[in-house]
Amino acid sequence: MTRTDQSKWPLTPSQQEQYEAIHKTLTRIRGRHRPFLLTGDVGVGRTFLAHRLTDKSVGYYNIARDHLSQLLIHHKLSDLMPEAVVRFVKKLINESEAPFAIADGFEPLLSLWAVEHSKVLPNFFVALGRAILDQPLLAVVQTSTDHLPYDVFRKDELWPANRRFRLELTLADKEVVATNWGVDPMRGRVSTNLYELLATKLER
Numbered sequence: 001m002t003r004t005d006q007s008k009w010p011l012t013p014s015q016q017e018q019y020e021a022i023h024k025t026l027t028r029i030r031g032r033h034r035p036f037l038l039t040g041d042v043g044v045g046r047t048f049l050a051h052r053l054t055d056k057s058v059g060y061y062n063i064a065r066d067h068l069s070q071l072l073i074h075h076k077l078s079d080l081m082p083e084a085v086v087r088f089v090k091k092l093i094n095e096s097e098a099p100f101a102i103a104d105g106f107e108p109l110l111s112l113w114a115v116e117h118s119k120v121l122p123n124f125f126v127a128l129g130r131a132i133l134d135q136p137l138l139a140v141v142q143t144s145t146d147h148l149p150y151d152v153f154r155k156d157e158l159w160p161a162n163r164r165f166r167l168e169l170t171l172a173d174k175e176v177v178a179t180n181w182g183v184d185p186m187r188g189r190v191s192t193n194l195y196e197l198l199a200t201k202l203e204r
Contacts, residue, residue: 008038009180012173013051018165022053026100026136035128035137037159039150040167042142044191045177049167050102057184059098062105063089078116082124085109090138100136113182114147116189121148122158129159151186 011019017127018038026036040046061067064084071080071088085106085178093101106124111119128139143150150166153159174197178188183200191197 003126008180010176011049012045012051012170012176014167014170014173015052018049018167019052021164022132022138029100029136032132032134033136034163035131035133036163036165037125037129037138037153038138038140038165038167039143039153041150041169041193042144043195044169045173045194046140046142046167047104048103050138053138054102059093059096059101061089061092061101061103063103064105064108067092068108079114080109081128082109082113082120085124086127086131089128089137090133093097093137094134095133098135098199102140103139104140106139110141111147122152124159125153129163169198 022036023039027094038046038050050060063071067088071085075081075084089103093103110121110124113124130138141148141151153164174191174194175185177183177194177197178185181197183197187200188197191200
């Protein structure tokens with residue numbers, strides 16, 4: 001499915017709610033500001049929502065897909081620490097002329113730190129949360145029970161609640177996606193995430 005095709009799909013109710021909240025918040029900010037965070041578990045449509053927030057005036061950056069080679073010019077992957085990534089993201093965003101920016105694709109790095117440097121994983125969020133940027137930034141992050149449970153964000157010292165958005169998958173969301181993909185809505189109700197729904201379609 002191409003991104004053009006996806007742009008025609010309606011947002012799910014939860015995505016629409018977060019779209020409106022994020023767009024309203026980030027477009028009203030003027031001047032330098034600290035980043036915002038969008039979290040969600042696997043298969044809830046975080047990146048889909050991020051793309052829908054992106055237009056010609058919004059910069060979208062996928063760190064792992066498009067910028068990892070730049071990060072590795074001066075660092076080995078095994079030695080790449082959160083603070084270095086935050087400095088890179090800050091430079092990237094501050095050079096952008098967009099009114100606000102979206103940074104995605106942190107998952108490979110977060111998984112690496114969770115396995116190899118678990119004690120420094122929180123440093124990424126502490127350092128990113130303290131960064132002052134020339135325009136608003138929405139960082140998109142996948143939470144998981146294994147490496148990064150959402151409960152760690154409920155403590156405001158890691159990331160303040162007023163700069164945090166959360167996308168969760170409801171029954172209504174799954175029914176909308178099932179309709180978009182031409183899947184039996186009943187399968188949507190019993191699927192735990194959107195990847196399971198897609199697998200249902202591929203099995204047919």
